[in-house]
Amino acid sequence: MAREDVLVTADWAEENLDTPGVVFVEVDEDTSAYDSGHIKGAVKIDWRDDLQDPVRRDFVNQEQFSQLLSERGIANDDTVVLYGGNNNWFAAYAYWYFKLYGHASVKLLDGGRKKWELDAREVVTEVPSRPATSYVAGPLDWSLRAKRDEAEAAIGVKNLIDVRSPDEYAGRLLAPAHLPQEQSQRAGHIPTALSVPWSKAANEDGTFKSEAELREIYVDEAGLDESKSTIAYCRIGERSSHTWFALRELLGYEDVKNYDGSWTEYGSLVGVPIALGDEPGTK
Amino acid sequence: MSDSCAAPDQDTALPASVDLEKETVLTGTVVNDEGELVQGAYVRLLDGTGEFTAEVVTGEGGQFRFFAAPGKWTLRALSRYGDATGEVEAVRGLNETKLAVSR
Numbered sequence: 397m398a399r400e401d402v403l404v405t406a407d408w409a410e411e412n413l414d415t416p417g418v419v420f421v422e423v424d425e426d427t428s429a430y431d432s433g434h435i436k437g438a439v440k441i442d443w444r445d446d447l448q449d450p451v452r453r454d455f456v457n458q459e460q461f462s463q464l465l466s467e468r469g470i471a472n473d474d475t476v477v478l479y480g481g482n483n484n485w486f487a488a489y490a491y492w493y494f495k496l497y498g499h500a501s502v503k504l505l506d507g508g509r510k511k512w513e514l515d516a517r518e519v520v521t522e523v524p525s526r527p528a529t530s531y532v533a534g535p536l537d538w539s540l541r542a543k544r545d546e547a548e549a550a551i552g553v554k555n556l557i558d559v560r561s562p563d564e565y566a567g568r569l570l571a572p573a574h575l576p577q578e579q580s581q582r583a584g585h586i587p588t589a590l591s592v593p594w595s596k597a598a599n600e601d602g603t604f605k606s607e608a609e610l611r612e613i614y615v616d617e618a619g620l621d622e623s624k625s626t627i628a629y630c631r632i633g634e635r636s637s638h639t640w641f642a643l644r645e646l647l648g649y650e651d652v653k654n655y656d657g658s659w660t661e662y663g664s665l666v667g668v669p670i671a672l673g674d675e676p677g678t679k
Numbered sequence: 680m681s682d683s684c685a686a687p688d689q690d691t692a693l694p695a696s697v698d699l700e701k702e703t704v705l706t707g708t709v710v711n712d713e714g715e716l717v718q719g720a721y722v723r724l725l726d727g728t729g730e731f732t733a734e735v736v737t738g739e740g741g742q743f744r745f746f747a748a749p750g751k752w753t754l755r756a757l758s759r760y761g762d763a764t765g766e767v768e769a770v771r772g773l774n775e776t777k778l779a780v781s782r
Contacts, residue, residue, distance in 0.1 A: 426688070481736065510721055516759050561732045563748070573724050573733035573747045575687070595731035600723075600757060 402645040403506045403604065404477055406515060412477075413437055419470050419526075422509070423447075423480040423490040433519030435479065435505075435512065439468045439526060443486045443634070447493065455656070461497050462533040469526025472500070479505035479512070482634075483595070483602040489637040491645075492654055496541060498534025504641065510602035540640075542627045542653035544661055547586060548668055552679030555626040556589035557618075559639040560659065564631070565591040567672045571631065581663030584670040586629070587677040592618045594635040597642040610642055625651035629658040690738035699772045703749050707776035708741040711760040716741030717780060720758035727751040756780050 404412075412418050413436050420438035422430045430440040441447065446464055448455055456464065470476060476494060480487035487504055494502040505512070512519070542550075550556050563569040567583035585591070596613050597605055605613070614620040626643060628636040633656030644652040655662075662668065671677025693704070709720040722743040723734040727750055735743050743754075747769060754765040754776055761782035767774055 428688075483734070513719055514721070514757060514759060562726065562728075562730050563732065568748060571746075573745045574735045575746060593731060600755075 399607065399646060402503055402641070404503050405506055406511055406517060409435065409477060409479075409505050410517065417474055418477060419474045420477050420479070420505075421468070421470070421490070423478055423486045424482075424509075425486055426481065429481050429509065431521070433521055436518065436520045436522075437524050438479075439470075439524060441468070441490060443489065447490065455493065458497060458533045458535060461493065462531050465531035465533070466529050469529055470531060471529045472531060475501040475503065477503050477505055479508045481509045483510060483598050483638070484508035485594075485634045485638055488641045489634040492540065492637045492640060496537050498537060507601055507603040514601055539651070540644075540653055542629075542655040544655075544657050544665065546653070547627055547629065547655045547657070547662060548665075550625075550627050551586060551669065552588045553624075555620050555624050556586050557614075557620070557626060557628045557636075557639060557643075558585045558589040558591050559594040559628055559630045559636050560585075561593050562591060562674065564659075565589075566674050581660060582670055583663070584672045585659075585677075586662060587669045587671040588679060589629075589671075589676055590618045590620065591674070591676070592620075592639070594630065594638045597639060604642060604646060607646055610647055614643065614647070622649070625653070627653045627655050629655035629662070631659045632656070633658045688738060689735055689742050689744055690740050693744070697746075701771070703747050703769050703771050703774070705745040705747055705752060705754070705767055705769055705774045705776065707743060707754070707765075707778060709737050709743065709756050709758065709763070709778045709780060710741060711758070711779075712781050717756075717758050717760060720756050720760075720778075720780065722754060722756045722778065725753040725755060729753065754778060 422434050422438045423441045425443040427442045478487040558565050565585045628639045630636040640654040643649050709717040720737045724732045724745045726732050752767045756763045756778040758780050761780045763778040763780040765776050
């Protein structure tokens with residue numbers, strides 16, 4: 397897969413704001429960002445209210461996803477361009493959903509909201525009205541999603557990539573450093589997981605690094621075994637969607653899964669192995 | 680406690696649940712050449728090895744805040760007015776830094 401099949405540049409986006417069949421979607425956890433100004437014509441998806449099941453700890457199912465996209469006026473044959481804050485974490489997470497539910501054409505805006513803002517490109521507060529569609533999501537593609545038993549079974553067998561910060565990996569911090577640290581789960585990482593913080597895949601302006609740079613980071617520096625399958629995880633699965641995107645969509649590895657239960661699930665499981673410190677540890 | 684990894688609103692007061700006897704908080708403001716507070720600046724926290732740890736966006740008050748641990752940290756601000764870098768030797772409690780961005 398070529399980079400231009402999965403990423404669009406800010407320049408391309410600016411030229412295609414009014415192109416029929418192209419729908420821009422801002423995905424954020426903090427939707428006040430969208431409300432204060434967004435790319436012209438972009439609709440919003442709220443990471444929590446729209447993409448998570450309101451009761452169970454899981455994300456929206458096939459029917460809920462169909463209903464969401466129908467309400468937002470997105471059709472099965474639209475090209476969806478996703479972007480958002482936090483270096484596109486939540487946009488990458490939504491991209492993973494679109495792939496899980498079989499959407500044909502979906503891309504990320506390289507650099508997301510951050511590059512758009514740093515470039516001082518135009519944002520508007522006007523909310524577009526799109527007529528509802530009858531979107532039909534496909535069945536969930538389990539080749540892209542890992543569950544907890546699979547993550548544990550991958551110890552010493554598959555590439556496990558822990559994309560949290562080094563201090564979270566080692567167990568010195570329990571959450572990213574912009575959040576308070578009180579947590580219920582145990583600290584550390586899944587034994588044998590390689591530490592490759594998600595941020596290594598991104599430039600300072602939020603754009604993805606080149607494929608050559610990415611290969612050097614994951615294979616040459618971190619030691620990812622290209623002959624093996626890979627599972628990426630973080631704390632709740634959105635930073636690891638960013639890395640999943642880099643590994644599967646940009647580098648083209650075929651069997652890459654996102655473990656969206658991630659550390660908040662794994663670190664709460666009774667009896668599973670955990671490694672502490674900066675080294676991957678052994679099986 | 681937020682259940683996501685995204686940054687909370689940077690303009691709100693420190694939550695009452697944050698215990699400054701235990702937490703190490705790095706906070707401060709971003710200003711431009713004119714000394715004006717910069718809203719919408721991207722501030723990232725890098726650890727002692729220069730590795731990215733977290734990033735927040737400043738609100739109307741130009742303010743940022745991180746929850747970290749005692750030790751050496753680097754703060755890096757990007758904005759439409761330019762960039763800035765600051766070094767902090769953090770201790771338990773509040774650690775305040777002003778970042779002046781310029782081209």
